[in-house]
Amino acid sequence: MPMTDRPDSSDAPAYVRSPSLGFFASLPVDRALVRYDLAGSVAHVEMLHRQGLVPAEDARAIAAGLRRIAGEVRSGEFPWRDALEDVHTNVEHRLAALVGPAAGGRLHTARSRNDQVALDERLWLRSAVRSVATGLVALQEDLVALARRLRSAPMPGFTHLQHAQPVTVGHHLLAHVWRLARDLDRLGDCLRRSDVSPLGAGALAGSTLPIDPAWTAERLGFAGTFENSIDAVSDRDYFAEFLFDLALLAVHLSAFAEELVLWASREFAFLAPVPELGGGSSLMPQKRNPDVAELARAKSGRVLGDLVALLTVLKGLPLAYDRDLQEDKPVVFDAAAAVDGTLAALHRLVPALRFDLPRLLDAAQDAGLQATDRAEALVAAGVPFREAHVRVGESLAAGGPTGTAPPSGAPPVAAALERRASPGGPGPVALDRQFARVDAMLARARESLSELVRKDGRVDAILTEGEA
Ligand code: ARG
Secondary structure (H helix, E strand, O other), rough: OOOOOOOOOOOOHHOOOOOOHHOOOOOOHHHHHHHHHHHHHHHHHHHHHOOOOOHHHHEEEEEEEHHHHHHHHOOOOOOOOOHHHHHHHHHHHHHHHOOOHHHHHHOOOOOHHHHHHHHHHHHHHHHHHHHHHHHHHHHHHHHHHHHHOOOOOEEEEEOOOOEEEEEHHHHHHHHHHHHHHHHHHHHHHHHHOOOOOOEEEEOOOOOOOOOOHHHHHHHHOOOOEOHHHHHHEEEEEEEEEEEHHHHHHHHHHHHHHHHHHHHEEEEOOOOOOOOHHEEEEOOOOOOEOOHHHHHHHHHHHHHHHHHHHHHHHHOOOOOOOOOHHHHHHHHHHHHHHHHHHHHHHHHHHHOOOOEOOHHHHHOOOOOOHHHHHHHHHHHHHHOOOOHHHHHHHHHHHHOOOOOOOOOOOOHHHHHHHOOOOOOOOOOHHHHHHHHHHHHHHHHHHHHHHHHHHHHHHHHHHHHHHHOO
């Protein structure tokens, strides 16, 4: 059914049927929460029954109705109704149609849309982190595989985008892998702090009925339940943190993409113009544009914007729930989609990258790259570093512009790399150790990812129980 703001001729209240319906509606966005909403409702009605608040027969009918709705959503048959404003009312309305208003009317006992939406969001976040983490680990694996192939391929290392010291392509690529490792770590932290069920906080002050929030928390796979009902319905820290984590990840991907753009330029020419990088120009026959890298670079813009938008929505909100909070979802969903898309695009691109090794070697043979090494050789012979620095600087000045012609006797870059044995550096021995650590890090990442996949499976498990 097409999503429009067209008024619905239903029993909905007048303000909802008004032409400004789109202003109130969250359905076009929050229907993405429906699976989580349904699983949360199944857990809720089970708890209500255990606590003697809903008769067994009604509880069974409600749970079956909710699972049937899950099937309708999956097959695309669910009758979404714009006039019903959001995902929660759509589900409740459909449930009443399936099981009758008397039974259906019991589901919302001791629950408000305020704790309900917070629950849905936290369950959604699990899946979203799972998706981003999956893409992140895949990209890390691509980069590590490429780094292994090019582990000893020399290239100039840059500071200020100027030739600085010799490194290898492998060492350079692993720098990106470690950034991404911290991103993954941060997402795990975010999930750990968000691993709290808000269900049972009600509108803001719990309930007079004997509910059991710990039971629903456990049923839905949460580590614990909320400490304060006001905090539970107003907290959006999990989304703010997630957006920051995505923003920094997007910044890292953008910086990597920027290097690809530079390296693909004729001035650098470190990369061959493989078709996976992008297409040609519609006007200039000779052009090959690095479109994929450019788009990866640009997507970070909206993710940063999404973070600022959410923080601005949250700033100055009085406790507890405010309708402003409805505006959290569009930006969070947008950022997650942008990052997922960027990771997928880079996952296709990175294994296809072709480095021009002779060109890299040529650039790395720039003798200026070894100026520091020459100063360090003097230091090893007892000269104070500052004096060695001046001496080498003067000899470079006498020999013409830095880094054009190698001065006679400049050692080949491979030997220079060989000597860089300091820990974490680009020398072969240090690089061996680094690869071992990267492999161990990736093994741990894969393990936490499969744990997350298991935990995220809880929602589907609840919705398909008794189907087999
Ligand atoms: N659509 C709302 C949201 O996304 C659900 C909660 C509405 N709560 C309320 N008291 N109106 O935040």
